[in-house]
Amino acid sequence: MDDKHRKIIKDNITKLIQHTDFKRLLQACKTEGLLSAGMVNNLHIDSKNMLEVDGTYTLEEIKHQKLFEKITHRGPEAFDKLKKILTYLDYVEALQILEREKEFQRIRDNRPNFTQHSSYVPEKEIDPIPTPAVDLPDSLQLSEEQNSILIPNEFLDSVEPKVKYEVKKTVQMITNDKIGTYSMKSKDNRGILFLVNNIKFDTDYRNGAENDSAALIYVFRQLGFKIFNLKDVSQKLFFDYLEKLLKSEYTRKTECFILALMSHGELNTKKEEVVGFSDGSTVKVQLIIDHFSNVKCPNLLEKPKVLIFPFCRGPIEERGNMTNTESDTMSYTQDKDNNTAMMYKESDLLICFATNKGFKSFRDQKNGSWYVQELCKVIAEHAHDTDFQDIIKIVQRNVSKMFSENGGIQMGNSHDLGFNYKLFLNPGFSEE
CATH class of the missing domain: 3.40.50.1460 (Rossmann fold)
Structure with a gap:
Protein backbone atom coordinates (compact mmCIF):
# COMPACT_ATOMS: atom_id res chain seq x y z
CA MET A 1 0.00 0.00 0.00
CA ASP A 2 1.24 3.48 -0.84
CA ASP A 3 2.40 5.57 2.10
CA LYS A 4 -0.18 8.22 1.18
CA HIS A 5 -3.07 5.74 1.35
CA ARG A 6 -1.75 4.16 4.54
CA LYS A 7 -1.67 7.58 6.19
CA ILE A 8 -5.27 8.35 5.13
CA ILE A 9 -6.50 5.18 6.84
CA LYS A 10 -4.41 5.61 9.99
CA ASP A 11 -5.37 9.26 10.39
CA ASN A 12 -9.09 8.44 10.10
CA ILE A 13 -9.50 5.08 11.84
CA THR A 14 -11.92 6.44 14.45
CA LYS A 15 -14.17 7.90 11.73
CA LEU A 16 -13.98 4.72 9.65
CA ILE A 17 -15.03 2.68 12.68
CA GLN A 18 -17.98 5.02 13.22
CA HIS A 19 -19.29 4.51 9.67
CA THR A 20 -18.78 0.75 9.23
CA ASP A 21 -20.08 -2.44 10.81
CA PHE A 22 -17.28 -4.70 12.00
CA LYS A 23 -18.86 -8.10 11.26
CA ARG A 24 -20.02 -7.27 7.74
CA LEU A 25 -16.72 -5.59 6.88
CA LEU A 26 -14.67 -8.49 8.23
CA GLN A 27 -16.71 -11.02 6.23
CA ALA A 28 -16.21 -9.05 3.01
CA CYS A 29 -12.46 -8.66 3.65
CA LYS A 30 -12.12 -12.44 4.17
CA THR A 31 -14.19 -13.37 1.13
CA GLU A 32 -12.44 -11.01 -1.24
CA GLY A 33 -8.94 -11.93 -0.04
CA LEU A 34 -8.06 -8.62 1.56
CA LEU A 35 -7.30 -10.52 4.77
CA SER A 36 -6.00 -14.08 4.94
CA ALA A 37 -7.35 -16.71 7.35
CA GLY A 38 -4.16 -16.38 9.38
CA MET A 39 -4.54 -12.61 9.66
CA VAL A 40 -8.14 -12.99 10.83
CA ASN A 41 -7.02 -15.46 13.48
CA ASN A 42 -4.24 -13.13 14.64
CA LEU A 43 -6.74 -10.28 14.70
CA HIS A 44 -8.73 -12.11 17.35
CA ILE A 45 -5.63 -13.10 19.35
CA ASP A 46 -4.08 -9.62 19.29
CA SER A 47 -7.38 -7.96 20.22
CA LYS A 48 -7.99 -10.37 23.09
CA ASN A 49 -4.53 -9.64 24.46
CA MET A 50 -5.19 -5.91 24.20
CA LEU A 51 -8.52 -6.36 25.99
CA GLU A 52 -6.68 -7.94 28.91
CA VAL A 53 -4.28 -4.99 29.05
CA ASP A 54 -6.93 -2.29 28.85
CA GLY A 55 -10.51 -3.19 29.72
CA THR A 56 -11.96 0.21 28.74
CA TYR A 57 -13.10 -1.00 25.33
CA THR A 58 -15.05 -4.03 24.18
CA LEU A 59 -13.38 -6.83 22.27
CA GLU A 60 -15.29 -5.90 19.11
CA GLU A 61 -14.22 -2.26 19.34
CA ILE A 62 -10.56 -3.26 19.56
CA LYS A 63 -10.95 -5.82 16.76
CA HIS A 64 -12.54 -3.12 14.60
CA GLN A 65 -9.48 -0.93 15.16
CA LYS A 66 -7.08 -3.78 14.48
CA LEU A 67 -8.94 -4.67 11.27
CA PHE A 68 -8.13 -1.31 9.69
CA GLU A 69 -4.55 -1.45 10.99
CA LYS A 70 -4.01 -4.84 9.32
CA ILE A 71 -5.40 -3.53 6.02
CA THR A 72 -2.66 -0.87 6.01
CA HIS A 73 -0.09 -3.72 6.03
CA ARG A 74 -1.47 -5.32 2.86
CA GLY A 75 -0.16 -5.04 -0.69
CA PRO A 76 -0.36 -2.30 -3.33
CA GLU A 77 -3.96 -3.18 -4.33
CA ALA A 78 -5.35 -3.16 -0.78
CA PHE A 79 -6.55 0.45 -0.78
CA ASP A 80 -8.54 0.08 -4.00
CA LYS A 81 -9.95 -3.25 -2.84
CA LEU A 82 -11.09 -1.65 0.43
CA LYS A 83 -12.85 1.10 -1.53
CA LYS A 84 -14.67 -1.50 -3.65
CA ILE A 85 -15.83 -3.33 -0.53
CA LEU A 86 -17.08 -0.11 1.07
CA THR A 87 -18.92 0.72 -2.14
CA TYR A 88 -20.61 -2.65 -2.29
CA LEU A 89 -21.68 -2.42 1.35
CA ASP A 90 -23.11 1.10 0.84
CA TYR A 91 -20.75 2.61 3.41
CA VAL A 92 -20.85 5.95 1.62
CA GLU A 93 -19.53 8.02 4.53
CA ALA A 94 -16.53 5.71 5.00
CA LEU A 95 -15.82 5.85 1.28
CA GLN A 96 -15.99 9.64 1.40
CA ILE A 97 -13.31 9.60 4.08
CA LEU A 98 -10.97 7.61 1.83
CA GLU A 99 -11.73 9.59 -1.30
CA ARG A 100 -12.01 12.95 0.45
CA GLU A 101 -14.81 13.92 -1.91
CA LYS A 102 -18.31 15.26 -1.13
CA GLU A 103 -20.53 13.75 -3.79
CA PHE A 104 -21.11 10.05 -4.39
CA GLN A 105 -24.52 10.05 -6.10
CA ARG A 106 -23.42 7.44 -8.64
CA ILE A 107 -22.06 4.89 -6.22
CA ARG A 108 -25.02 2.53 -6.52
CA ASP A 109 -24.99 2.73 -10.32
CA ASN A 110 -21.29 1.89 -10.56
CA ARG A 111 -20.82 -0.93 -8.13
CA PRO A 112 -17.89 -3.17 -9.10
CA ASN A 113 -18.45 -6.87 -9.72
CA PHE A 114 -16.69 -9.12 -7.24
CA THR A 115 -14.92 -12.22 -8.49
CA GLN A 116 -17.09 -14.90 -10.05
CA HIS A 117 -16.07 -17.48 -7.47
CA SER A 118 -16.75 -15.25 -4.47
CA SER A 119 -18.99 -16.80 -1.83
CA TYR A 120 -19.83 -13.41 -0.34
CA VAL A 121 -23.44 -12.22 -0.71
CA PRO A 122 -24.13 -8.68 0.53
CA GLU A 123 -26.79 -8.46 3.20
CA LYS A 124 -28.94 -5.93 1.34
CA GLU A 125 -31.82 -6.21 3.75
CA ILE A 126 -29.63 -5.19 6.70
CA ASP A 127 -28.79 -1.55 7.19
CA PRO A 128 -25.27 -0.77 8.31
CA ILE A 129 -25.04 -0.63 12.11
CA PRO A 130 -22.58 2.11 13.02
CA THR A 131 -20.18 1.34 15.82
CA PRO A 132 -19.87 4.14 18.38
CA ALA A 133 -16.77 6.25 18.02
CA VAL A 134 -14.09 5.34 20.51
CA ASP A 135 -11.04 7.10 21.82
CA LEU A 136 -8.39 4.46 21.39
CA PRO A 137 -5.80 3.72 24.09
CA ASP A 138 -2.35 5.24 23.69
CA SER A 139 -0.89 1.82 22.93
CA LEU A 140 -3.01 1.68 19.75
CA GLN A 141 -2.25 5.21 18.59
CA LEU A 142 0.54 6.59 16.47
CA SER A 143 1.87 9.99 17.46
CA GLU A 144 1.61 12.88 15.02
CA GLU A 145 5.37 12.75 14.59
CA GLN A 146 5.30 9.01 13.80
CA ASN A 147 2.46 9.49 11.34
CA SER A 148 4.51 12.11 9.49
Whole structure:
Protein backbone atom coordinates (compact mmCIF):
# COMPACT_ATOMS: atom_id res chain seq x y z
CA MET A 1 0.00 0.00 0.00
CA ASP A 2 1.24 3.48 -0.84
CA ASP A 3 2.40 5.57 2.10
CA LYS A 4 -0.18 8.22 1.18
CA HIS A 5 -3.07 5.74 1.35
CA ARG A 6 -1.75 4.16 4.54
CA LYS A 7 -1.67 7.58 6.19
CA ILE A 8 -5.27 8.35 5.13
CA ILE A 9 -6.50 5.18 6.84
CA LYS A 10 -4.41 5.61 9.99
CA ASP A 11 -5.37 9.26 10.39
CA ASN A 12 -9.09 8.44 10.10
CA ILE A 13 -9.50 5.08 11.84
CA THR A 14 -11.92 6.44 14.45
CA LYS A 15 -14.17 7.90 11.73
CA LEU A 16 -13.98 4.72 9.65
CA ILE A 17 -15.03 2.68 12.68
CA GLN A 18 -17.98 5.02 13.22
CA HIS A 19 -19.29 4.51 9.67
CA THR A 20 -18.78 0.75 9.23
CA ASP A 21 -20.08 -2.44 10.81
CA PHE A 22 -17.28 -4.70 12.00
CA LYS A 23 -18.86 -8.10 11.26
CA ARG A 24 -20.02 -7.27 7.74
CA LEU A 25 -16.72 -5.59 6.88
CA LEU A 26 -14.67 -8.49 8.23
CA GLN A 27 -16.71 -11.02 6.23
CA ALA A 28 -16.21 -9.05 3.01
CA CYS A 29 -12.46 -8.66 3.65
CA LYS A 30 -12.12 -12.44 4.17
CA THR A 31 -14.19 -13.37 1.13
CA GLU A 32 -12.44 -11.01 -1.24
CA GLY A 33 -8.94 -11.93 -0.04
CA LEU A 34 -8.06 -8.62 1.56
CA LEU A 35 -7.30 -10.52 4.77
CA SER A 36 -6.00 -14.08 4.94
CA ALA A 37 -7.35 -16.71 7.35
CA GLY A 38 -4.16 -16.38 9.38
CA MET A 39 -4.54 -12.61 9.66
CA VAL A 40 -8.14 -12.99 10.83
CA ASN A 41 -7.02 -15.46 13.48
CA ASN A 42 -4.24 -13.13 14.64
CA LEU A 43 -6.74 -10.28 14.70
CA HIS A 44 -8.73 -12.11 17.35
CA ILE A 45 -5.63 -13.10 19.35
CA ASP A 46 -4.08 -9.62 19.29
CA SER A 47 -7.38 -7.96 20.22
CA LYS A 48 -7.99 -10.37 23.09
CA ASN A 49 -4.53 -9.64 24.46
CA MET A 50 -5.19 -5.91 24.20
CA LEU A 51 -8.52 -6.36 25.99
CA GLU A 52 -6.68 -7.94 28.91
CA VAL A 53 -4.28 -4.99 29.05
CA ASP A 54 -6.93 -2.29 28.85
CA GLY A 55 -10.51 -3.19 29.72
CA THR A 56 -11.96 0.21 28.74
CA TYR A 57 -13.10 -1.00 25.33
CA THR A 58 -15.05 -4.03 24.18
CA LEU A 59 -13.38 -6.83 22.27
CA GLU A 60 -15.29 -5.90 19.11
CA GLU A 61 -14.22 -2.26 19.34
CA ILE A 62 -10.56 -3.26 19.56
CA LYS A 63 -10.95 -5.82 16.76
CA HIS A 64 -12.54 -3.12 14.60
CA GLN A 65 -9.48 -0.93 15.16
CA LYS A 66 -7.08 -3.78 14.48
CA LEU A 67 -8.94 -4.67 11.27
CA PHE A 68 -8.13 -1.31 9.69
CA GLU A 69 -4.55 -1.45 10.99
CA LYS A 70 -4.01 -4.84 9.32
CA ILE A 71 -5.40 -3.53 6.02
CA THR A 72 -2.66 -0.87 6.01
CA HIS A 73 -0.09 -3.72 6.03
CA ARG A 74 -1.47 -5.32 2.86
CA GLY A 75 -0.16 -5.04 -0.69
CA PRO A 76 -0.36 -2.30 -3.33
CA GLU A 77 -3.96 -3.18 -4.33
CA ALA A 78 -5.35 -3.16 -0.78
CA PHE A 79 -6.55 0.45 -0.78
CA ASP A 80 -8.54 0.08 -4.00
CA LYS A 81 -9.95 -3.25 -2.84
CA LEU A 82 -11.09 -1.65 0.43
CA LYS A 83 -12.85 1.10 -1.53
CA LYS A 84 -14.67 -1.50 -3.65
CA ILE A 85 -15.83 -3.33 -0.53
CA LEU A 86 -17.08 -0.11 1.07
CA THR A 87 -18.92 0.72 -2.14
CA TYR A 88 -20.61 -2.65 -2.29
CA LEU A 89 -21.68 -2.42 1.35
CA ASP A 90 -23.11 1.10 0.84
CA TYR A 91 -20.75 2.61 3.41
CA VAL A 92 -20.85 5.95 1.62
CA GLU A 93 -19.53 8.02 4.53
CA ALA A 94 -16.53 5.71 5.00
CA LEU A 95 -15.82 5.85 1.28
CA GLN A 96 -15.99 9.64 1.40
CA ILE A 97 -13.31 9.60 4.08
CA LEU A 98 -10.97 7.61 1.83
CA GLU A 99 -11.73 9.59 -1.30
CA ARG A 100 -12.01 12.95 0.45
CA GLU A 101 -14.81 13.92 -1.91
CA LYS A 102 -18.31 15.26 -1.13
CA GLU A 103 -20.53 13.75 -3.79
CA PHE A 104 -21.11 10.05 -4.39
CA GLN A 105 -24.52 10.05 -6.10
CA ARG A 106 -23.42 7.44 -8.64
CA ILE A 107 -22.06 4.89 -6.22
CA ARG A 108 -25.02 2.53 -6.52
CA ASP A 109 -24.99 2.73 -10.32
CA ASN A 110 -21.29 1.89 -10.56
CA ARG A 111 -20.82 -0.93 -8.13
CA PRO A 112 -17.89 -3.17 -9.10
CA ASN A 113 -18.45 -6.87 -9.72
CA PHE A 114 -16.69 -9.12 -7.24
CA THR A 115 -14.92 -12.22 -8.49
CA GLN A 116 -17.09 -14.90 -10.05
CA HIS A 117 -16.07 -17.48 -7.47
CA SER A 118 -16.75 -15.25 -4.47
CA SER A 119 -18.99 -16.80 -1.83
CA TYR A 120 -19.83 -13.41 -0.34
CA VAL A 121 -23.44 -12.22 -0.71
CA PRO A 122 -24.13 -8.68 0.53
CA GLU A 123 -26.79 -8.46 3.20
CA LYS A 124 -28.94 -5.93 1.34
CA GLU A 125 -31.82 -6.21 3.75
CA ILE A 126 -29.63 -5.19 6.70
CA ASP A 127 -28.79 -1.55 7.19
CA PRO A 128 -25.27 -0.77 8.31
CA ILE A 129 -25.04 -0.63 12.11
CA PRO A 130 -22.58 2.11 13.02
CA THR A 131 -20.18 1.34 15.82
CA PRO A 132 -19.87 4.14 18.38
CA ALA A 133 -16.77 6.25 18.02
CA VAL A 134 -14.09 5.34 20.51
CA ASP A 135 -11.04 7.10 21.82
CA LEU A 136 -8.39 4.46 21.39
CA PRO A 137 -5.80 3.72 24.09
CA ASP A 138 -2.35 5.24 23.69
CA SER A 139 -0.89 1.82 22.93
CA LEU A 140 -3.01 1.68 19.75
CA GLN A 141 -2.25 5.21 18.59
CA LEU A 142 0.54 6.59 16.47
CA SER A 143 1.87 9.99 17.46
CA GLU A 144 1.61 12.88 15.02
CA GLU A 145 5.37 12.75 14.59
CA GLN A 146 5.30 9.01 13.80
CA ASN A 147 2.46 9.49 11.34
CA SER A 148 4.51 12.11 9.49
CA ILE A 149 7.45 9.74 9.08
CA LEU A 150 6.40 7.07 6.64
CA ILE A 151 8.44 3.96 7.35
CA PRO A 152 8.04 0.26 6.50
CA ASN A 153 5.82 -1.80 8.76
CA GLU A 154 6.91 -4.87 10.68
CA PHE A 155 5.46 -8.14 9.30
CA LEU A 156 3.35 -9.72 12.06
CA ASP A 157 1.36 -12.44 10.25
CA SER A 158 1.61 -16.05 11.38
CA VAL A 159 3.39 -18.56 9.11
CA GLU A 160 3.20 -22.32 8.66
CA PRO A 161 6.41 -23.76 7.16
CA LYS A 162 6.37 -27.41 6.10
CA VAL A 163 9.03 -28.09 8.73
CA LYS A 164 9.03 -26.01 11.90
CA TYR A 165 12.68 -25.75 12.89
CA GLU A 166 12.79 -25.15 16.64
CA VAL A 167 15.75 -23.03 17.70
CA LYS A 168 17.85 -24.24 20.63
CA LYS A 169 18.25 -21.52 23.26
CA THR A 170 21.55 -20.42 24.70
CA VAL A 171 22.06 -20.37 28.45
CA GLN A 172 24.51 -17.46 28.53
CA MET A 173 25.84 -14.65 26.38
CA ILE A 174 28.61 -16.03 24.14
CA THR A 175 31.77 -13.98 23.56
CA ASN A 176 35.20 -14.47 22.06
CA ASP A 177 37.92 -12.53 23.87
CA LYS A 178 40.61 -13.18 21.27
CA ILE A 179 38.68 -12.03 18.17
CA GLY A 180 35.90 -10.00 19.74
CA THR A 181 32.15 -10.23 19.26
CA TYR A 182 29.43 -8.06 17.80
CA SER A 183 26.98 -6.79 20.41
CA MET A 184 23.86 -8.98 20.37
CA LYS A 185 22.40 -8.28 23.79
CA SER A 186 19.17 -6.39 23.17
CA LYS A 187 15.78 -7.91 23.90
CA ASP A 188 13.68 -5.63 21.69
CA ASN A 189 16.20 -4.62 19.01
CA ARG A 190 18.19 -7.80 18.46
CA GLY A 191 18.02 -7.73 14.69
CA ILE A 192 16.12 -7.08 11.46
CA LEU A 193 15.39 -9.65 8.77
CA PHE A 194 14.41 -7.99 5.49
CA LEU A 195 12.92 -10.79 3.43
CA VAL A 196 12.27 -10.38 -0.32
CA ASN A 197 10.84 -13.30 -2.29
CA ASN A 198 10.06 -12.86 -5.99
CA ILE A 199 8.04 -15.93 -6.91
CA LYS A 200 5.82 -14.94 -9.86
CA PHE A 201 7.33 -13.92 -13.18
CA ASP A 202 5.72 -13.40 -16.57
CA THR A 203 6.59 -16.86 -17.84
CA ASP A 204 7.65 -18.64 -14.67
CA TYR A 205 6.64 -19.52 -11.12
CA ARG A 206 9.24 -20.51 -8.53
CA ASN A 207 7.55 -23.60 -7.10
CA GLY A 208 8.27 -24.23 -3.44
CA ALA A 209 9.61 -20.72 -2.83
CA GLU A 210 6.75 -19.80 -0.48
CA ASN A 211 8.07 -22.33 2.01
CA ASP A 212 11.45 -20.56 2.08
CA SER A 213 9.79 -17.37 3.34
CA ALA A 214 7.78 -19.25 5.95
CA ALA A 215 10.83 -21.15 7.24
CA LEU A 216 13.01 -18.03 7.52
CA ILE A 217 10.30 -16.05 9.30
CA TYR A 218 9.62 -18.92 11.70
CA VAL A 219 13.28 -19.29 12.64
CA PHE A 220 14.24 -15.61 12.88
CA ARG A 221 11.24 -14.76 15.03
CA GLN A 222 12.59 -17.24 17.56
CA LEU A 223 15.88 -15.33 17.41
CA GLY A 224 14.06 -12.13 18.38
CA PHE A 225 14.39 -10.47 14.95
CA LYS A 226 11.85 -8.01 13.58
CA ILE A 227 10.62 -9.16 10.15
CA PHE A 228 10.02 -6.99 7.10
CA ASN A 229 8.59 -8.91 4.19
CA LEU A 230 8.10 -8.21 0.47
CA LYS A 231 6.78 -10.59 -2.18
CA ASP A 232 6.71 -10.30 -5.99
CA VAL A 233 7.98 -6.73 -6.20
CA SER A 234 9.39 -4.49 -8.90
CA GLN A 235 12.97 -3.28 -8.78
CA LYS A 236 11.77 0.25 -7.97
CA LEU A 237 9.61 -0.88 -5.07
CA PHE A 238 12.46 -2.98 -3.67
CA PHE A 239 14.96 -0.11 -3.65
CA ASP A 240 12.42 2.43 -2.36
CA TYR A 241 11.52 0.12 0.53
CA LEU A 242 15.15 -0.77 1.24
CA GLU A 243 16.22 2.86 1.40
CA LYS A 244 13.36 3.78 3.73
CA LEU A 245 14.10 0.82 5.97
CA LEU A 246 17.82 1.63 6.15
CA LYS A 247 16.98 5.21 7.21
CA SER A 248 14.30 4.20 9.73
CA GLU A 249 14.33 4.11 13.52
CA TYR A 250 14.15 0.33 13.32
CA THR A 251 17.57 0.23 11.69
CA ARG A 252 19.05 2.95 13.87
CA LYS A 253 18.21 0.93 17.00
CA THR A 254 18.92 -2.58 15.75
CA GLU A 255 22.05 -4.57 16.57
CA CYS A 256 22.10 -6.61 13.34
CA PHE A 257 20.64 -6.45 9.82
CA ILE A 258 20.07 -9.43 7.52
CA LEU A 259 18.77 -9.24 3.94
CA ALA A 260 17.52 -12.45 2.31
CA LEU A 261 16.76 -11.87 -1.38
CA MET A 262 15.22 -14.87 -3.15
CA SER A 263 14.62 -14.71 -6.88
CA HIS A 264 16.08 -15.71 -10.24
CA GLY A 265 19.71 -14.80 -10.94
CA GLU A 266 21.95 -14.86 -13.99
CA LEU A 267 24.99 -13.35 -15.70
CA ASN A 268 24.21 -10.49 -18.08
CA THR A 269 25.83 -9.95 -21.47
CA LYS A 270 28.81 -8.34 -19.72
CA LYS A 271 29.23 -11.39 -17.43
CA GLU A 272 28.05 -9.35 -14.44
CA GLU A 273 25.84 -11.00 -11.83
CA VAL A 274 22.24 -9.77 -11.91
CA VAL A 275 19.06 -10.62 -10.01
CA GLY A 276 15.53 -10.45 -11.43
CA PHE A 277 12.35 -8.80 -10.16
CA SER A 278 8.74 -9.61 -10.83
CA ASP A 279 8.30 -6.69 -13.23
CA GLY A 280 10.81 -8.29 -15.61
CA SER A 281 13.67 -5.94 -14.74
CA THR A 282 17.11 -6.95 -13.53
CA VAL A 283 19.73 -5.18 -11.46
CA LYS A 284 23.38 -5.88 -10.79
CA VAL A 285 23.94 -7.64 -7.49
CA GLN A 286 26.79 -5.26 -6.76
CA LEU A 287 24.39 -2.31 -6.73
CA ILE A 288 22.45 -3.96 -3.89
CA ILE A 289 25.67 -4.59 -1.99
CA ASP A 290 26.65 -0.93 -2.43
CA HIS A 291 23.57 0.16 -0.48
CA PHE A 292 25.19 -1.25 2.65
CA SER A 293 28.28 0.93 2.48
CA ASN A 294 29.11 3.10 5.48
CA VAL A 295 28.40 6.20 3.41
CA LYS A 296 24.95 5.14 2.25
CA CYS A 297 23.96 3.38 5.46
CA PRO A 298 25.26 5.25 8.54
CA ASN A 299 22.54 3.66 10.73
CA LEU A 300 24.40 0.34 10.46
CA LEU A 301 27.92 1.66 11.01
CA GLU A 302 29.98 -0.92 12.94
CA LYS A 303 27.00 -3.28 13.09
CA PRO A 304 26.96 -6.74 11.44
CA LYS A 305 25.25 -6.77 8.05
CA VAL A 306 24.54 -10.12 6.37
CA LEU A 307 23.32 -10.49 2.78
CA ILE A 308 21.90 -13.89 1.82
CA PHE A 309 21.67 -14.52 -1.94
CA PRO A 310 20.39 -18.05 -2.68
CA PHE A 311 19.68 -17.41 -6.38
CA CYS A 312 21.62 -18.68 -9.40
CA ARG A 313 24.81 -16.90 -10.39
CA GLY A 314 25.01 -18.20 -13.94
CA PRO A 315 23.77 -20.91 -16.34
CA ILE A 316 26.28 -23.67 -15.63
CA GLU A 317 24.78 -26.90 -14.36
CA GLU A 318 27.23 -29.32 -12.79
CA ARG A 319 25.49 -32.53 -13.85
CA GLY A 320 22.48 -33.45 -15.97
CA ASN A 321 18.99 -31.96 -16.12
CA MET A 322 16.67 -31.71 -13.15
CA THR A 323 13.29 -33.43 -12.90
CA ASN A 324 11.67 -32.68 -9.51
CA THR A 325 14.29 -30.06 -8.85
CA GLU A 326 14.27 -26.59 -10.42
CA SER A 327 16.98 -23.94 -10.64
CA ASP A 328 16.75 -20.24 -9.91
CA THR A 329 18.29 -19.09 -13.15
CA MET A 330 16.54 -17.11 -15.88
CA SER A 331 16.74 -16.78 -19.63
CA TYR A 332 18.73 -13.63 -20.16
CA THR A 333 18.11 -11.80 -23.44
CA GLN A 334 19.26 -8.24 -22.86
CA ASP A 335 20.86 -6.04 -20.25
CA LYS A 336 17.95 -4.11 -18.71
CA ASP A 337 20.08 -2.64 -15.97
CA ASN A 338 21.29 0.87 -16.71
CA ASN A 339 22.46 1.61 -13.17
CA THR A 340 26.09 2.31 -12.45
CA ALA A 341 27.31 0.94 -9.14
CA MET A 342 29.07 3.41 -6.88
CA MET A 343 31.77 1.96 -4.68
CA TYR A 344 32.06 3.17 -1.13
CA LYS A 345 34.02 1.99 1.84
CA GLU A 346 32.36 -1.10 3.32
CA SER A 347 32.84 -2.88 6.61
CA ASP A 348 31.13 -5.41 8.88
CA LEU A 349 29.53 -6.98 5.80
CA LEU A 350 29.11 -10.72 5.16
CA ILE A 351 27.79 -11.88 1.78
CA CYS A 352 26.48 -15.45 1.50
CA PHE A 353 25.90 -17.14 -1.85
CA ALA A 354 24.17 -20.47 -2.40
CA THR A 355 26.50 -21.35 -5.26
CA ASN A 356 29.73 -20.36 -6.99
CA LYS A 357 29.80 -17.62 -9.62
CA GLY A 358 28.58 -18.88 -12.97
CA PHE A 359 26.65 -21.83 -11.53
CA LYS A 360 23.02 -22.65 -10.86
CA SER A 361 21.43 -23.15 -7.46
CA PHE A 362 18.70 -25.72 -6.88
CA ARG A 363 15.23 -25.57 -5.39
CA ASP A 364 12.91 -28.42 -4.49
CA GLN A 365 9.49 -27.83 -6.07
CA LYS A 366 7.70 -28.65 -2.80
CA ASN A 367 10.06 -27.80 0.03
CA GLY A 368 12.01 -24.85 -1.35
CA SER A 369 15.66 -23.88 -1.85
CA TRP A 370 18.29 -26.39 -0.76
CA TYR A 371 20.37 -23.55 0.68
CA VAL A 372 17.58 -21.69 2.50
CA GLN A 373 16.10 -24.79 4.09
CA GLU A 374 19.51 -26.00 5.24
CA LEU A 375 20.31 -22.53 6.61
CA CYS A 376 17.14 -22.57 8.73
CA LYS A 377 17.90 -26.08 9.97
CA VAL A 378 21.52 -25.31 10.92
CA ILE A 379 20.61 -22.04 12.65
CA ALA A 380 18.00 -23.89 14.72
CA GLU A 381 20.49 -26.58 15.71
CA HIS A 382 23.67 -24.56 16.26
CA ALA A 383 22.97 -20.85 16.84
CA HIS A 384 23.02 -21.39 20.61
CA ASP A 385 26.79 -22.07 20.59
CA THR A 386 28.15 -21.32 17.09
CA ASP A 387 28.97 -18.03 15.39
CA PHE A 388 27.25 -17.13 12.13
CA GLN A 389 30.22 -17.59 9.80
CA ASP A 390 30.71 -21.13 11.07
CA ILE A 391 26.99 -21.74 10.63
CA ILE A 392 27.37 -20.72 6.98
CA LYS A 393 30.30 -23.14 6.58
CA ILE A 394 28.16 -25.97 7.95
CA VAL A 395 25.38 -25.03 5.52
CA GLN A 396 27.80 -25.00 2.59
CA ARG A 397 29.23 -28.38 3.57
CA ASN A 398 25.80 -29.95 3.98
CA VAL A 399 24.45 -28.56 0.70
CA SER A 400 27.53 -29.78 -1.16
CA LYS A 401 26.55 -33.34 -0.23
CA MET A 402 23.08 -33.05 -1.77
CA PHE A 403 22.25 -34.51 -5.17
CA SER A 404 19.27 -34.01 -7.44
CA GLU A 405 17.56 -36.96 -9.10
CA ASN A 406 19.98 -36.79 -12.02
CA GLY A 407 23.11 -35.94 -10.08
CA GLY A 408 23.03 -32.15 -9.95
CA ILE A 409 25.22 -30.68 -7.19
CA GLN A 410 25.76 -27.26 -5.64
CA MET A 411 28.62 -25.61 -3.77
CA GLY A 412 27.95 -22.41 -1.82
CA ASN A 413 30.46 -19.82 -0.68
CA SER A 414 30.68 -16.58 1.27
CA HIS A 415 33.04 -13.66 1.60
CA ASP A 416 33.28 -10.79 4.01
CA LEU A 417 34.18 -7.13 3.78
CA GLY A 418 35.64 -6.17 7.15
CA PHE A 419 33.46 -8.66 9.05
CA ASN A 420 36.08 -8.71 11.78
CA TYR A 421 34.21 -9.98 14.83
CA LYS A 422 32.26 -13.07 15.78
CA LEU A 423 28.49 -12.87 15.33
CA PHE A 424 26.68 -14.96 17.93
CA LEU A 425 22.89 -14.77 17.64
CA ASN A 426 22.36 -15.68 21.34
CA PRO A 427 18.83 -17.09 20.87
CA GLY A 428 16.57 -16.68 23.88
CA PHE A 429 19.07 -14.67 25.95
CA SER A 430 19.48 -10.93 26.51
CA GLU A 431 21.10 -8.62 29.04
CA GLU A 432 18.17 -6.20 29.28
